[in-house]
Amino acid sequence: MRLSLAENRTRIVTPSNAREVSKSKNRIHLLECAAQAIHKFGYRGTTTANIQQLSGLSRGMINLHFQSKENLLLALAEDLSERYASNWQKVLLDTEVSPADRLLGLFRADLSPEVLNERDVAIWFAFRSEVSAKPEYKKHIDSRDATFRASLIEICSALKDEGGYSQANPVLAANCVIALLEGMWTDFHLHSADFDRGKAEEACVYMVRSFFPDHF
Incomplete structure (x- = not known):
């Protein structure tokens, strides 16, 4: 009411x-x-x-x-993780959009300033450097998030079926997407002044074209 x-x-x-x-x-x-x-x-x-x-x-x-300060920093890791998840979920979980456009949307979302910016990326890597001493951070900064990976595999499987790509391996394609995006974040972290988001997106599209050529 x-x-x-x-x-x-x-x-x-x-x-x-x-x-x-x-x-x-x-x-x-x-x-x-x-x-x-x-x-x-x-x-x-x-x-x-x-x-x-x-x-x-x-x-x-x-x-x-x-x-405590330790709890505050853990809450910060959780907050970053939640904001990052919200960013990709809006794209990957939108079943009204075609699988190809969802994958392209993921590249744009993952390379967007909303998540890929100097401060937040520096914090991600700062938390990652502490995982051996503070394993409670791992689930918040792990690139192998199970839901994210499962969503990618589902999209790659749909692309394989749509295009009749008999040789395509959806699990391998999803793993390659994750590895490439991870590499892009590392490159941005080290070379943010020279990082070109457009060229980074082109590289992502070039890679998935090798799996699904008729879509990209």
Whole structure:
């Protein structure tokens, strides 16, 4: 049931709701400042003190929302993972779009500034460098995400059936897509100033054309 404007206004200004909104904003702000800290100081150079300085919030506020800096950084890894997943899911899981266009959409989404930008990529690699010591990060930065891979295999299988590509191997094609995108992210991380998104997308299309020539 929709609320009337008056009812909605009343709900918005209640003290309890105002506190919840404030808590949510502070939590998001701390995640953002933790991201800034890792980008600026690196993972091991990130301290509670410099997160405090960037955020303007107290140590107590960090403890209130996350209990510790370690939990805050884990929450940041989770947040990055969720935003990345949302980015590809909008494309790969859209069954109203043809398999070929879903694959092309994935290339554009994965190479877009929304996820492929200097700060976020630096954070991804910072977390990856800590996986041996902190294995809890792995599920959030693993390029072998089971749902992502299964979606790619399903699309490649559909392309094989549509084109009658008897020699095409959907699992191998999906693995090649994952490996190539992983390589593109590494290249961007090391050479962001010279990285050409258009040429990167061309390389991805060139590769899948070897599996599905009539589609690409």
